[in-house]
Amino acid sequence: MFILLKYGPENPAEAWKLQAAKGDDQIVLIQNGVFWAVSEKAALEGKNVAVVKADWLARGYAEEACPFPLVDYTQFVELLEANPKTMS
Amino acid sequence: MDKLKITIQVMVPPYSYQDLDTALAIADAALDRGHEVGIFLFADSILSTFSKVKPVRMDRNIPVKMQEMIANKGLRVDICGICMDYxxxxxxxxxxxxxxxxxxxxxxxxxxxxxxxxxMA
Amino acid sequence: MKKILFVIYQAPGGTIWPNEGFRTAFGMYAEEDLEPEVLLIDQAAITVAQGTEPKDLGLLSIKMVQRYIQKYDTKVYVEKESLEKFQVPDMDEGYVAELIDRASIQAKLAEYDNVIFM
Structure with a gap:
């Protein structure tokens, strides 16, 4: 399943999605969802996470500081192609 | 990859939030990969199709960008009619x-x- | 048949999203091949309280959705942990909502083609 997190850790729905995520689900952090990779890394441990590069960089973080793979929009679409089911 | 039909729903208003920009960026990449792409505009997001939107010069014009993607790339845009009336x-x-x-x-x-x-909202 | 779960997480009164979540779910019946269900979590759990009615604030009624839940026989779940967290005193039977715990609904998510948060 392709799981999109658009809001940061303050949002209860995003926390709910994350709790529901299984090991083979693809989590993508977009917009303020990237803050999960900053302040709540432990919640992402063992999960399959990608971070939208443009949103990460635009919030002032260095590319090398990202603990998860950064993806551009083309790679975002490739991840979506690989996962027919979505939670968003 | 076979051609897919991809739909992106947006719910919140343009300019106050990033969602329209995000939706257009995803749509653009998906169209470039040969997919059929539609955006469904719900609730306040419908304001992004208002042709009289006039942002300051240094800012992007979301309706114009969307119009260009419709005309040049075949983006489909559906607008919730009841949301327009409201x-x-x-x-x-x-x-x-x-x-x-x-x-x-x-x-x-x-x-x-x-x-x-x-x-999501 | 595609199974679609609409998840509503914000409270009625403060936002329109519970109304829109139900309205969108009902709209899915326009297609024979769609089976919509609704899940209320977090603050949206107060939707099912007997006393919850945005109409009392001069806003659009939420209880009006009950008629369509019953007409379409729409499956509505409300999360047990959220009901407890927001201290919902009594459930309005008009929503015909099934109480479900978080672990159970999260285990069921693989059944759905799309889980749509409103």
Missing amino acids: RGVRPEDAIPGASPSGLPELAALVASSDRFINL
Whole structure:
């Protein structure tokens, strides 16, 4: 399943999605969802996470500081192609 | 990768939030990969099709960008008609190529799309 | 048949999203091949309280959705942990909502083609 997190850790729905995520689900952090990779890394441990590069960089973080793979929009679409089911 | 039908639903207003920009960026990349892409505009997001939107010069013009993607890349844009009525946007106020639509059309998109993503409120 | 779960997480009164979540779910019946269900979590759990009615604030009624839930026989779940967290005193039977715990609904998510948060 392709799981999109658009809001940061303050949002209860995003926390709910994350709790529901299984090991083979693809989590993508977009917009303020990237803050999960900053302040709540432990919640992402063992999960399959990608971070939208443009949103990460635009919030002032260095590319090398990202603990998860950064993806551009083309790679975002490739991840979506690989996962027919979505939670968003 | 086979051609997919991808629908992106947006719910929040343009400019106050990033969602329209995000939706257009995803749509652009998906169109470049040969997919059939639609954006369904729900609630306040319908304001993004208002042709009289006039941002300051240094800012992006979202309706114009969307109109160009409709014309040049084949982006499909559906606008929730009841949401337009609620906000006083008439069909003739919308950018060319964006169609007033509704929940039956959304249902058809959900049923027929290979991928459906919603930028939630 | 595609199964679609609409998840509503914000409270009625403060936002329109519970109304829109139900309205969108009902709209799915326009297609024979769609089976919509609704899940209420977090603050949206108060939707099912007997006393919850945005109409009392001069806003659009939420209880009006009950008629369509019953007409379409729409499956409505409300999360047990959220009901407890927001201290919902009594459930309005008009929503015909099934109480479900978080672990159970999260285990069921693989059944759905799309989980749509409103």
